Amino acid sequence: MSDSEERDRPSNDRRSGGGGRKFSRSRNVCRMCADGVEQIDYKDVNTLRHYVSDHGRILPRRRSKTCARHQRMVSVAVKRARQVALLPYSAVHVREDAS
């Protein structure tokens, strides 16, 4: 989906090259769609870990390759998990802990 935007952008794209497509069309299929995930449990910390950065921030869709629907479910689940300290709000807390 995001790659189509890139192809349409004329700036640094060799227009009249004729040498075929510059960008290989990589299909970004949401993995959770492929797996048929219907809900995401906020208690499932191990799964949610894949969708947050090392600092505990929710990864943007372009990084996590999720569709809009599943990204929405991920973000709700992560936010719930944060409320009950299953996931950190930020990495700062961790460092405070260690020192």
Added chain:
Amino acid sequence: MRSYELLFIVRPGLDEEAMAALMERLQNAVRDNGGKILRIDSMGRRKLAYPIAKQTEGHYMILQAEMDQTVIRQVERLIALSEDIIRHLLVRMDDEQE
């Protein structure tokens, strides 16, 4: 009545007796107000991702129940009054899970 899942974190220092009493009080609060308990589960003692009430660990407990507003009000009141429950989260289950 809707189905809800209540997750709450109990202070780790609590002994088993007090824990049992706490669970008893919660269950009564649900039943006495016409709620129906579906499942009670423990996620065990876990490290908190950040400190809550000066604690770094906590017992995670789950209570799933059918409740209406009266029950919820009573249960939340009980939780608010309890010093042993340091955090809770109530979410609707209906269209989600199980």
